[in-house]
Amino acid sequence: MMAHILVVDDDPIQRRLLKNAVERHGYTAHLAENGRVGLEFLKNSSGVINVIVLDLMMPEMDGLSFLAAIRGMGINTPVIVQTGQGGIETVVEAMRAGAFDFVVKPVSPERIAASVANALKLDQKETKARAVRRRTGAIGFNDIVSASPDMLRVIDLAQRAAHSIIPVVLEGESGVGKEMVARAIQSGSDRAGKPFITVNCGAIPHNLVESILFGHEKGAFTGASERHTGKFVEADGGTLFLDEIGDLPLEVQVKLLRAVQQGEIETVGAGKVQKVNVRLISATNKDLIEEVRAGRFREDLYYRLNVFPITIPALRRRKEDVPHLARVFAERFSVEQKLPKAVTINASAMALLTAYDWPGNIRQLENAIFRAVVLAQGDELTADDFPQIAAQLPDFRSSELAGSAVSNAPATFGSASEHAVREALADSPVFANNDRVRAGRPDAKALLAAAYPAAENLIASTDDAGEVRKLADVEEELIRFALKFYRGQMSQVARKLGIGRSTLYRKLKDYGIDPDDPLKEAA
Numbered sequence: 001m002m003a004h005i006l007v008v009d010d011d012p013i014q015r016r017l018l019k020n021a022v023e024r025h026g027y028t029a030h031l032a033e034n035g036r037v038g039l040e041f042l043k044n045s046s047g048v049i050n051v052i053v054l055d056l057m058m059p060e061m062d063g064l065s066f067l068a069a070i071r072g073m074g075i076n077t078p079v080i081v082q083t084g085q086g087g088i089e090t091v092v093e094a095m096r097a098g099a100f101d102f103v104v105k106p107v108s109p110e111r112i113a114a115s116v117a118n119a120l121k122l123d124q125k126e127t128k129a130r131a132v133r134r135r136t137g138a139i140g141f142n143d144i145v146s147a148s149p150d151m152l153r154v155i156d157l158a159q160r161a162a163h164s165i166i167p168v169v170l171e172g173e174s175g176v177g178k179e180m181v182a183r184a185i186q187s188g189s190d191r192a193g194k195p196f197i198t199v200n201c202g203a204i205p206h207n208l209v210e211s212i213l214f215g216h217e218k219g220a221f222t223g224a225s226e227r228h229t230g231k232f233v234e235a236d237g238g239t240l241f242l243d244e245i246g247d248l249p250l251e252v253q254v255k256l257l258r259a260v261q262q263g264e265i266e267t268v269g270a271g272k273v274q275k276v277n278v279r280l281i282s283a284t285n286k287d288l289i290e291e292v293r294a295g296r297f298r299e300d301l302y303y304r305l306n307v308f309p310i311t312i313p314a315l316r317r318r319k320e321d322v323p324h325l326a327r328v329f330a331e332r333f334s335v336e337q338k339l340p341k342a343v344t345i346n347a348s349a350m351a352l353l354t355a356y357d358w359p360g361n362i363r364q365l366e367n368a369i370f371r372a373v374v375l376a377q378g379d380e381l382t383a384d385d386f387p388q389i390a391a392q393l394p395d396f397r398s399s400e401l402a403g404s405a406v407s408n409a410p411a412t413f414g415s416a417s418e419h420a421v422r423e424a425l426a427d428s429p430v431f432a433n434n435d436r437v438r439a440g441r442p443d444a445k446a447l448l449a450a451a452y453p454a455a456e457n458l459i460a461s462t463d464d465a466g467e468v469r470k471l472a473d474v475e476e477e478l479i480r481f482a483l484k485f486y487r488g489q490m491s492q493v494a495r496k497l498g499i500g501r502s503t504l505y506r507k508l509k510d511y512g513i514d515p516d517d518p519l520k521e522a523a
């Protein structure tokens with residue numbers, strides 16, 4: 001494959017050096033002298049660029065603003081950032097903003113080639129995987145990975161909604177799984193197998209929303225050279241999923257109200273109404289009632305649509321789901337990538353993933369695992385395989401992160417200042433104060449306890465292999481904890497645990513617990 005590399009650098013000498021290095025490896029180089037020109041190029045090049053090499057220090061639009069702008073445009077092309085000596089803080093920022101790798105100037109042709117090769121590996125697999133994902137068929141409730149009580153409640157509500165045609169509003173931040181739940185509702189309803197049509201109301205220009213939803217006749221307005229069937233008609237007999245409903249212009253809201261109330265739509269320019277049989281599921285990441293108060297959303301429509309609201313919590317509010325999701329994604333991507341064996345995730349990587357807050361929710365976690373699986377060197381993912389997450393958790397450190405390579409590029413290419421940056425990314429005051437972590441290779445629980453001091457008294461529901469723990473093991477741990485907590489006051493321990501004293505004594509015997517030294521392991 002002929003790969004295309006965009007070099008964004010204000011220094012003409014650097015541009016020429018990079019161009020030579022890139023071309024020597026058989027890639028095509030495109031050059032931009034600043035961020036603004038680079039952005040223009042990306043806008044007009046319709047996805048031709050596979051990797052971007054970006055200078056961080058540039059006048060007019062610096063590298064960080066460029067990174068933010070392309071991510072805002074939904075461009076996920078891997079970006080390698082370059083910085084001068086001493087630019088540690090900016091590099092850390094860039095890694096946080098989603099850069100794939102970084103190099104410190106002056107960069108050798110071998111170093112840049114290794115980094116580009118890694119980035120290309122990711123870019124190609126990502127393109128393929130996206131195509132695979134798009135082709136996947138119906139999604140059912142069984143596909144929704146969940147372990148947290150909050151998510152189980154969401155599924156329970158959604159399953160109930162599936163049994164009727166009641167309008168549902170799914171509320172939640174971007175990437176929490178609103179569309180997935182909407183698809184599962186459709187699959188679990190008697191409309192399964194019928195059309196499921198999605199409209200992202202926030203992504204369509206305001207003047208086109210009406211015609212996209214309700215269709216238009218030929219010549220209905222300037223530019224309407226063909227008759228167009230609207231999404232309501234396409235969804236007839238099935239489900240219409242209106243994403244970002246809060247972004248619908250007020251004038252279209254009136255028409256939507258009529259469609260909901262009377263099951264009738266009027267195609268633009270047709271002059272007559274048409275009956276449709278559509279089940280509506282709407283989604284929003286805005287607070288709709290707030291939109292009503294602000295006059296941006298019609299109150300009557302709000303009450304019509306919001307008959308059955310279901311709120312899907314952000315991933316950071318249901319961290320129990322993280323290990324399960326991570327494991328399922330790792331298995332799925334291993335299959336998609338045709339790996340001989342499914343990659344596993346080791347305890348410190350799992351602790352890192354669990355400690356992170358995932359502002360992009362499950363979509364971001366899914367992408368992070370995808371990237372790690374694609375670039376994995378062995379069949380186990382470690383914290384090193386999540387450099388961008390580690391970069392965003394500067395307070396999180398495992399022994400594996402210390403001094404490690406942020407990228408998978410061979411360490412021999414790294415300069416002294418690259419090493420310094422990688423050390424800076426891994427440095428952590430939290431871990432420095434934790435004996436269990438300092439003492440040696442930390443286990444997952446120690447890492448979690450270090451990331452969350454309050455987690456010291458958490459009792460885990462899953463074991464190191466990610467399976468649900470035996471009830472007896474959890475009971476034993478709880479009794480040991482209670483004895484320590486109430487300093488061996490047996491009557492208080494029994495009362496708080498809600499059992500009689502004789503039962504408590506029997507359990508102490510069963511588990512071999514010494515009430516005077518509850519943490520001591522039975523001989």
Ligand SMILES: Nc1ncnc2c1ncn2[C@@H]1O[C@H](COP(=O)(O)OP(=O)(O)OP(=O)(O)O)[C@@H](O)[C@H]1O
Nearest residue numbers: 143144145173174175176177178179180362363366
């Ligand atoms: N519980 C889950 N189990 C497995 N995969 C999930 C789960 N929730 C979400 N996903 C996956 O995460 C990605 C994002 O989910 P989805 O598109 O449904 O989110 P969304 O809330 O509709 O996002 P947006 O508001 O940005 O449209 C999808 O690839 C989806 O398959």
